[in-house]
Amino acid sequence: MFLEYVPGKSPVHKLDVRAKVVVFICLVTLLFLFKHPAYNAFILFAVAIIAFSARLPFSRLWGMLAPLVPVFVIIMIITGYTYPASTFSSPFARQVLFYSWPGKRLPVSTGGILYGFTLLLRIVTMVASSSILTLTTPLGDFLQLLRILRVPYEISFVITTGIRFVPTMEAKSTMVLDAQRSRGGMIDTGGMVQRIKAYVPIMVPMIVDSIRMSENLACAMLNRGYGATRDWTTLQEIKMTLGDYLVIAAAIVITGIAVVMAQHGYGML
């Protein structure tokens, strides 16, 4: 599952969830400050170092990114064509790389391709940094963050229950799929329309079962005293350390410097 927490003892794991969220927000801000791919590549490099120090399973990160590769290619092509040279300020970016149609039609600008690169780097960096955040932080910490932000208990309850039921629903859908295939159902053959139609035998039992489950869940919640008091207790309380404060300060300072740099024209195309 993509949100699964990977236990570890790295500095990244030990960082308080609030510090991690601040760093994450700063990283995203940095990504959108600069249009030049070199700057974004540098940010990605920094994120890669963090991921490395957290000893995260890189194969898993790649597994998440691999399906996006065709999207990346499409983005590059589209930006290459749709950003005419005139939208860029630097002379280098304004160059027309080539024309894909005789008679100087459908130009592809250097800036377009470069900006495509930037978009690509932004996506990769965001996927990577959000994965680092979720893979190194237990769900309980996020829920406490919501609590500190005064988000109602109901909402964090829905989030936990939702995540808790992902494996259950996966197991159920495998069971239904196996049952239908075993009696000669053809689930994964045929054209688009046929495939969609073929999913009716999966969806109907799943929906019926979900309705039954939600009714049981309502009973079980009451059986456990859900709603007995307005306040509720969690097992762990999160605490900020000096290190956390330093990290937050550093992230804010770096972002501040970057904003000034961007205003002075650094990292533009």
Place this chain on the structure above:
Amino acid sequence: MMGVNALTDTKAVQAIEVDSLSYRYPKGPAYSLRDISFSVDSPRFVAIMGPTGSGKTTLAMTLNGLIPQLFEGDLAGRVSVMGMDTQRFRVQTLVSKVGLVMQDPETQIFGITVEEDVAFGPGNMGLDTERIRKRIDDSLRIVRLTGYEGRFTSQLSGGEKQRLAIAGILAMYPEILVLDEPTSELDPLGREEIYKAIDNLQRERNLTILAVEHSSEDVAERADEVIVVNSGAIVWRGHPRDLFCNVPLTREFGIRPPQVCEFGWKLHELGYISSSDVPLTPAEAGELTRTLLKGKSLACQGEQGERDQLQPSSGTRQSAAPALQSPAVLVEGLEHNYGNITAVRGVNLEIEKGEFVALIGQNGAGKTTLVKHFNNLLKPSGGKVYINGADTAGKTIGSLSRHVGYVFQNPDHQIFCSTVSEEVGYGLRHLGLSEAETEKRVQDVLEFVNLQEVADRHPFTLGKGERQRLAVASVLAMRPNILVIDEPTTGQDWIGAEHMMGLVKNLHESGHTIIMITHDMRIVAEYAERVVVMHKGRIVADGTPSNVFSKGDVLRAAYLTPPQISQLAAELEDYGMPPGITTVDEAVAVVSRAL
């Protein structure tokens, strides 16, 4: 005066007091509970028994106020727990007095990790962290899950989930615990663990326990009292001995008596013992038989030789069968890995056409993994599987469905059409048969499972038993000659189980090869011709029921318990009881011959 009177009148508060309770669900066609009155003074173990649909679950839900607070409807009468009226106090308040554990543990687990889940209840009550910690430790210890605190709940086995569900309720420190069929979906080891937890509880917390339970053998050993419910009314109430030892009475209520009671009752009918001597537990049965046999011997050599000849061991079976016909199923060196976990290893198995094989073993032993290779739901990591002589490699599940039918445990995981006959025809539509041929096959199959009358009804308007027959029919429509049937009687009452097994027996008699996964050893003894025992991904025993059930050590190692009557026979071995007794009739015949 009034005050003094009130004081002297105050008896100890009854744990549970139900007074002329009647209830009908909103839009319910009839009353689910009718004029129920009973009281329980703490602490005792009370079993609630009765056929499916008799109102046991409904009754359980009235005890903590879920009915009528969550489920509205017409309620008359009064229910109070520890002196609190369930209509006056909120469910959330009542839960600290009465805890209800429902049937399906899956929907009762809220935490991602075990300790988070147990903390959910006490956390809702607003206790401080320290007290919650103590309650987690305490509750997990009782259900024997200490050390599981940080585990992900999604990775627990069915039995562990059920115990966690109980721990979650125990953490609320209730004074009464209501358990709705706590063991019906579990393997024998899982059941045993649940009952150990319940025994712990009674010892340590002095709780009042009410359990809805189908297994009379578990009830007989523990309950102080049995309440029998039928069609929403209490039809009998008393000590388990007075119920189970009166076998005709249990039959009348649709409850299956423990095997030793059946054994004793038959001896009573033959005039050897009085009805008051019918044993309730295996220990009593052993004592009774020993007293009866004092000075006599059961040993009759000729008889035993005859038995051995009648029931050859599996070793001789395979060599004796000439290889004229290819076997229905042939498995060679099968191995299956899920990631880096090996679920099945080095399995060799040959099943001849027309055999009735029971596959037994605890959950996780590899039974389901093995049979899923028969129709390619799983592909071997190593080894080969041949169906009717043909290698399954490269075949589609669809094409194998004409040879191997796989009936899953829960019919609701496959029903999706709006009529019964459409449902049966689903697989056929992919075979390219003519409209007339499809029609005919559907008719034939519905007739076989006796559903022709309801062919045009909506499947969800059918009862559980009928839906299960419909699931069988939808598999049979493909005309497979091999049927894999996964836990056909799990979660059913005796009557439902008997009906289902009657259908399976018919299928076997009409020439189908049956491979049945089950946890019910009595069903194995009564129906199967051959038993294959799996443990940790391997086959550890293979033979006739009487052969396998006399291997006590192998079964114990695989966490299985032979039927009560086989245990009794093993206990009486020194009296010359021949090994391998698997049914009550056999045991009665042997004993009465000696008398």
